[in-house]
Amino acid sequence: xxxxxxxxxxxxxxxxxxxxxxxxxxxxxxxxxxxxxxxxxxxxxxxxxxxxxxxxxxxxxxxxxxxxxxxxxxxxxxxxxxxxxxxxxxxxxxxxxxxxxxxxxxxxxxxxxxxxxxxxxxxxxxxxxxxxxxxxxxxxxxxxxxxxxxxxxxxxxxxxxxxxxxxxxxxxxxxxxxxxxxxxxxxxxxxxxxxxxxxxxxxxxxxxxxxxxxxxxxxxxxxxxxxxxxxxxxxxxxxxxxxxxxxxxxxxxxxxxxxxxxxxxxxxxxxxxxxxxxxxxxxxxxxxxxxxxxxxxxxxxxxxxxxxxxxxxxxxxxxxxxxxxxxxxxxxxxxxxxxxxxxxxxxxxxxxxxxxxxxxxxxxxxxxxxxxxxxxxxxxxxxxxxxxxxxxxxxxxxxxxxxxxxxxxxxxxxxxxxxxxxxxxxxxxxxxxxxxxxxxxxxxxxxxxxxxxxxxxxxxxxxxxxxxxxxxxxxxxxxxxxxxxxxxxxxxxxxxxxxxxxxxxxxxxxxxxxxxxxxxxxxxxxxxxxxxxxxxxxxxxxxxxxxxxxxxxxxxxxxxxxxxxxxxxxxxxxxxxxxxxxxxxxxxxxxxxxxxxxxxxxxxxxxxxxxxxxxxxxxxxxxxxxxxxxxxxxxxxxxxxxxxxxxxxxxxxxxxxxxxxxxxxxxxxxxxxxxxxxxxxxxxxxxxxxxxxxxxxxxxxxxxxxxxxxxxxxxxxxxxxxxxxxxxxxxx
Numbered sequence: 161x162x163x164x165x166x167x168x169x170x171x172x173x174x175x176x177x178x179x180x181x182x183x184x185x186x187x188x189x190x191x192x193x194x195x196x197x198x199x200x201x202x203x204x205x206x207x208x209x210x211x212x213x214x215x216x217x218x219x220x221x222x223x224x225x226x227x228x229x230x231x232x233x234x235x236x237x238x239x240x241x242x243x244x245x246x247x248x249x250x251x252x253x254x255x256x257x258x259x260x261x262x263x264x265x266x267x268x269x270x271x272x273x274x275x276x277x278x279x280x281x282x283x284x285x286x287x288x289x290x291x292x293x294x295x296x297x298x299x300x301x302x303x304x305x306x307x308x309x310x311x312x313x314x315x316x317x318x319x320x321x322x323x324x325x326x327x328x329x330x331x332x333x334x335x336x337x338x339x340x341x342x343x344x345x346x347x348x349x350x351x352x353x354x355x356x357x358x359x360x361x362x363x364x365x366x367x368x369x370x371x372x373x374x375x376x377x378x379x380x381x382x383x384x385x386x387x388x389x390x391x392x393x394x395x396x397x398x399x400x401x402x403x404x405x406x407x408x409x410x411x412x413x414x415x416x417x418x419x420x421x422x423x424x425x426x427x428x429x430x431x432x433x434x435x436x437x438x439x440x441x442x443x444x445x446x447x448x449x450x451x452x453x454x455x456x457x458x459x460x461x462x463x464x465x466x467x468x469x470x471x472x473x474x475x476x477x478x479x480x481x482x483x484x485x486x487x488x489x490x491x492x493x494x495x496x497x498x499x500x501x502x503x504x505x506x507x508x509x510x511x512x513x514x515x516x517x518x519x520x521x522x523x524x525x526x527x528x529x530x531x532x533x534x535x536x537x538x539x540x541x542x543x544x545x546x547x548x549x550x551x552x553x554x555x556x557x558x559x560x561x562x563x564x565x566x567x568x569x570x571x572x573x574x575x576x577x578x579x580x581x582x583x584x585x586x587x588x589x590x591x592x593x594x595x596x597x598x599x600x601x602x603x604x605x606x607x608x609x610x611x612x613x614x615x616x617x618x619x620x621x622x623x624x625x626x627x628x629x630x631x632x633x634x635x636x637x638x639x640x641x642x643x644x645x646x647x648x649x650x651x652x653x654x655x656x657x658x659x660x661x662x663x664x665x666x667x668x669x670x671x672x673x674x675x676x677x678x679x680x681x682x683x684x685x686x687x688x689x690x691x692x693x694x695x696x697x698x699x700x701x702x703x704x705x706x707x708x709x710x711x712x713x714x715x716x717x718x719x720x721x722x723x724x725x726x727x728x729x730x731x732x733x734x735x736x737x738x739x740x741x742x743x744x745x746x747x748x749x750x751x752x753x754x755x756x757x758x759x760x761x762x763x764x765x766x767x768x769x770x771x772x773x774x775x776x777x778x779x780x781x782x783x784x785x786x787x788x789x790x791x792x793x794x795x796x797x798x799x800x801x802x803x804x805x806x807x808x809x810x811x812x813x814x815x816x817x818x819x820x821x822x823x824x825x826x827x828x829x830x831x832x833x834x835x836x837x838x839x840x841x842x843x844x845x846x847x848x849x850x851x852x853x854x855x856x857x858x859x860x861x862x863x864x865x866x867x868x869x870x871x872x873x874x875x876x877x878x879x880x881x882x883x884x885x886x887x888x889x890x891x892x
Contacts (some may be wrong), residue, residue, distance in 0.1 A: 161263055162249070165415075168240035169274040172594075174233035176602035178285035180610040181226045182645075183836045184542070186287040187609065188389075188633035189643045190229045195390035196382055201430040203840035205378040206333035207289040225643050226610075229286045236291040240298035241270045244557050247302050250309075252561055254498040256568050261580060264682035265567070268590045269560025275461040275593040276552040278545045278600035279808045281832070282480070287546070293337040294550050296330035297509075299323075299342045304347055304505055311352045317361050320348070324365055330371035336550060339517070344408070345510035350504045350748035369589075380427050388670065389640060390490040393662035394430040410520040438522065445524045446538070454526035454826050455518050458545035459485070462552050464596040469884050471528040471543070471834070480592060487648065488555045490562030493498045506558065513551030521547060527835060542835035556593075563589055607823035609636045609806050614685065615820045616758055617647050619777045622691045625651045625698060625752040626779070627742060631761035646685035651698060653745070655763040664699070664706045667745070671697040687819055694752040709744075711736030723751060724785040729768060737767050746782065755782040760805070775807045776851075777815035778842060796853040798890075803849055812850055816867070826873050837878055844874035 182188045183589065185199075192199045193211025211229055218228040256262050272798045273279065283291055300323045307319035321345065330337025332570055345727075348355055358528065375838030380396040439445065452799035460473040463484045468475035492510075496503040525539045533539065545552075568585050613636030620626050634654045637772070640646040651671055657663040669675060673695060681690040714735065719728045728733070735743070742763055757764040757780045760773050764780060773780040774795065783792075783806075811888040825840055851867035876882060 161244040161266070162242050165245045165270045169241040169270065170234055170238035172274070173237060173280070173283045174231065176280070176284050176598070176604050176861075177227065177234060178230050178603035178606050179227060179640045180224065182285040182287055182606065183609045183636070183833065183839070184287055184632055185635065186285055187287055187613075187637075187639035188631075189289060190226050191635070191639045192389055194225050195387055195389065197387040197642075198383055198391050198394065199389070200391050201789065202334075203376075203392070203430050204289050204333055206329060206374055207292055210292070210333075211286075211373075211376060213788055226639070229282065233286040233291045234283050236295040236531060237274065237279065239288045239295045240291070240553065241274050243272045243298035243302040244273055247298075247305055248561060250305055250326060250563050251495055251499055253457060255494050255561070255565055258580075261564075261568070264587070265561065265564030267862070268563055268587055269557040270336045271590050272560045272563075272593060273553045273556030275597055275601075276556045277465040277593070277597045277601055278458065278462060278549050278594075279553045280597055280602070283544050284551055284601065285602045285606075290336055290549050293330055293334045294553060295480045296326050296333075296337040297550050297554075299341050300326055301345065301505070301509070304340075304344055305502060305717050307352050308347070308501055311355070315409070315854040317355070317358065317364075320355065320361065321364055321368060324855075325368045325372050328369050329375060332372070332375040336547075337514050339510060339550065342512050342516075343505045345843060347501065347505040351501050376427075376431060379430065380424070384442070386666075386669070390662070390666060391639060392426060392430040392660075394427040394665070396424040396427055397617070433578075442524050444455060444521075445522050446530075448519070450525055450530060451517070451518050451521075451523055452521060454529055455514060455545075455548065457526060457529060458486050458543070458548055459552070459555075461545065462556070462594050462597075466596045466598070466883075468476050469830075469880065480596075484555070484559050485703070487559035487562035489564075490565055491558035492562075493560075494565035506554070510551065510554055510558070513548065513554060517548065517551065517870055524702060525775040560590065563587065596854075599830055605824060607821075608825050608828070608839060609699045610640070611821045611825060612842070613637045613640050614646065615815075616778055617650060617814050618640070618685040618687060618757050618819060619779050620647070620650050621754040622686075623649050623651075623676070623686050623694055623752070624744065624750055624756055625653060626758065627653050627655055627763050628758045630654065630656050640685075645683070648692075649679035651696050653742070655738055655742060656776075658741045659736070661707055664741050665703045667892060668697050668701070668703070668706070671699075674698070688848060690812070696748075696752070697751065698749045698753065700748050701744060706741065709737050711738075711740060714858040720747065722747075725772075727768070727772075727784065733768070735766075742843055743767055750782075750784070756780065773805065775805050775812060777812045777820065777881050778846060782809075782840045794857070796856050797855075798849055798853050802852045803845075805849065806850070807853040809853050809859070810848075811852060811858065812846075813863070816846070816850060817863075825877065826870070826883045828877045829886050831877055834884075837880065839891050840874050843862055844871050844878045847874060848869035 184310045186198050189207065190209070191197060192208050194215060196208060196212050199208065211232060214232045215225055217229050219229065221228070230874045245266045248269035250264050253259065253262040256265060269514040282288065291650065303323040307316050310316040310319070320705065356644055379394045383390050383393050383395045397801055424601065457473050460477055460481045464477045464480040467480070468479045473481070475488065491748045492503060492507060495506065523540055523544060525533050526538045530539070563586065567580065567583050570583035570586060573579065590795065615624070615638050617640055617660060628637070631654050634652055635653045641648045641650070641652070651667065653667060654663070671694070676693055678693060680686055681688070712735070714729060714731055714733045717728055717731045719726050749755065757773070758778070760770045760780050764770055765815055769782060772782055772784045774783045778785060792808070794808050796809050797806050798804055822843065825843060831837060847867045848871040849862050852869065854864050
């Protein structure tokens with residue numbers, strides 16, 4: 161029955177599965193699993209290797225790589241449902257006193273745990289690596305119960321050994337996997353404390369722990385082979401023969417990057433996730449009460465997300481939120497009456513996954529909470545409900561146990577021996593999350609991230625340099641290049657990563673003539689005639705010279721010569737390390753490689769180059785010449801009311817009408833992640849601006865009208881969709 165329940169859950173996730181990649185970290189994880197690359201710290205070696213094996217095993221299906229990796233998220237969550245079914249069945253049996261009734265109760269528990277909004281939404285796309293950790297937590301919970309039931313058998317120690325091994329092995333995926341340890345420790349102390357003093361147990365446990373930890377060695381071994389994506393370059397070798405004695409720290413916002421000079425410092429730096437530079441938990445980034453409120457906000461989403469589009473609590477969802485809060489509490493209460501030991505384990509686990517995790521994570525103000533705090537830097541950059549996925553799933557299981565207890569109580573009030581049958585309609589409550597979360601949790605037909613990235617990438621001319629602002633903007637581009645093989649010739653540069661020591665070196669090496677990937681004029685995504693490949697890399701700097709670059713304020717004006725124009729940077733202008741490296745890459749490449757930016761804000765603005773931007777569809781091409789005096793054919797400048805940008809109208813219209821694709825972008829009912837509303841907003845703004853400059857260029861009215869209609873459609877999506885939360889302001 162547990163297998164059937166898991167298959168049913170897997171079927172639900174497969175039915176609502178994302179058909180391709182998604183925003184945030186999904187593209188990074190799909191890509192690094194496909195190429196055995198190194199994702200952002202801590203590197204997640206277990207996921208990368210498991211993902212690669214999974215991709216290989218599903219090769220005969222012919223499914224796209226992204227779908228295969230998304231199915232890994234679905235399968236690991238369904239695996240967690242399998243173990244939670246076994247746990248729930250074992251624990252609910254004494255409550256109901258019937259094997260058949262226990263199966264019904266376990267099924268209700270798994271249904272509620274599997275359809276909680278965040279659990280479901282994170283199981284239909286591999287946005288993070290957390291579903292694998294959820295599987296570890298569920299498996300360890302089952303092993304704990306099995307060990308307790310068989311603790312008098314000398315062979316029962318193997319359950320503890322396997323549980324410990326899974327926890328440590330899971331830590332090489334994500335530290336979420338270690339969260340059962342406090343519950344496991346208290347459970348053993350409350351059940352058979354002598355087990356912790358068993359030397360034979362520890363003599364077998366230590367080698368298993370070391371074996372599990374050794375999985376981290378994948379990182380330096382693979383990093384030394386220089387995969388295309390090698391974040392942090394966590395090697396255990398000297399970084400460069402030319403780099404000696406350099407020890408410094410580079411600060412970007414809240415990210416600290418360090419130049420390493422010892423053999424394994426880069427590896428330890430990655431594993432410790434030091435780049436994120438979180439303050440100690442005693443230094444709260446927001447009041448603890450606000451952090452708890454943020455958790456409750458996310459809990460409020462779990463059981464009836466579709467009842468009200470508002471992110472905030474205190475809406476039409478509140479009655480069901482309180483109902484499921486009560487049912488979970490009843491589950492713990494009913495369990496405490498029949499199994500105090502299991503209550504210790506599950507209660508400790510629940511506290512760890514809620515209050516304990518809130519305290520440890522120490523978030524800023526919630527993304528959509530505390531609107532009176534106007535400084536966005538004091539808020540999280542996105543909603544963080546996925547960090548609590550394990551806790552929400554566990555609470556769903558406990559709510560299922562509570563609902564089963566209510567069923568038994570109602571059944572006992574009925575006469576004639578058919579009490580349970582008469583009370584069975586109470587289980588309709590277990591269907592609420594399934595019905596009310598479906599449209600918000602489902603990612604079926606969501607091509608938004610893939611097509612958005614495609615529209616950026618294919619618009620660039622052959623061998624272009626394309627500057628992005630942040631890593632999350634870039635991951636879908638990496639996915640297209642490395643997984644779908646589209647436009648590998650384009651050098652995509654993450655502006656945020658230029659503050660590191662390892663990334664500029666990797667860019668220089670990847671763009672050397674012997675390593676430069678060719679433009680294929682007849683390949684998918686290629687819309688330009690072929691051209692000669694560049695004769696040198698994007699930089700003439702040595703690695704040692706790159707490492708010496710630091711930022712600062714200009715003490716005097718500096719002039720930078722371009723082929724057609726000299727750009728002067730005024731005295732007092734601040735240029736950081738990333739700015740200087742970007743500028744050097746531009747100067748060293750300008751004559752051989754077209755230069756593009758995904759936005760005129762951010763890096764392009766920091767460099768003072770926005771006055772030389774020419775729009776080619778979504779992209780901003782750097783054209784350093786006096787545009788007013790030497791306009792190119794087809795160039796039209798929009799009015800200040802529409803941004804006042806220069807547009808290459810023929811190329812922009814050609815891209816919009818013949819090249820761009822908008823699946824999942826133009827007619828979305830719900831855009832559940834408001835932090836990514838800039839995606840449809842890009843297309844809304846572009847269609848609106850194009851409609852104006854096309855009119856100035858003399859384009860026929862019907863084409864202009866089509867652009868206006870498109871802008872109206874994208875505006876609806878940019879407001880959150882027809883059923884989403886309206887947003888009166890353009891997103892940041």
